[in-house]
Amino acid sequence: MNAIFQPGNNRPISGDNDTPVGFDQSVGDRITLVGAHARAFAISHAVPVNGGHDTLITFNDDSTILLKGISRIAATFFASGLGAAGFV
Secondary structure: OEEEEOOOOOOEOOOOEEOOOOOOHHHOOEEEOEOOOHHHHHHHOEEEEOOOOEEEEEOOOOOEEEEOOOOOOOHHHEOOOEOOOOOO
16 A cells, blocks of 8 residues: 655545555555655644544644554654655
């Protein structure tokens, strides 16, 4: 699984909010974000929800990623970010 957020607005390809289920970092699942500071922003804006069982990331445009079954995140959850133009 690799959730990619579109250039320019950090909105998930599937809409304003996305809920990946079955995310498993140990098998190579990663989240790719757009922007030079997107990964740091996501980590600093991730909060535990649903009794600490899930993690919600809310971006500055109010789009969200809800990671079901993930109690906390780290930088290793994210693939190398894309630049503003959408290129690695």
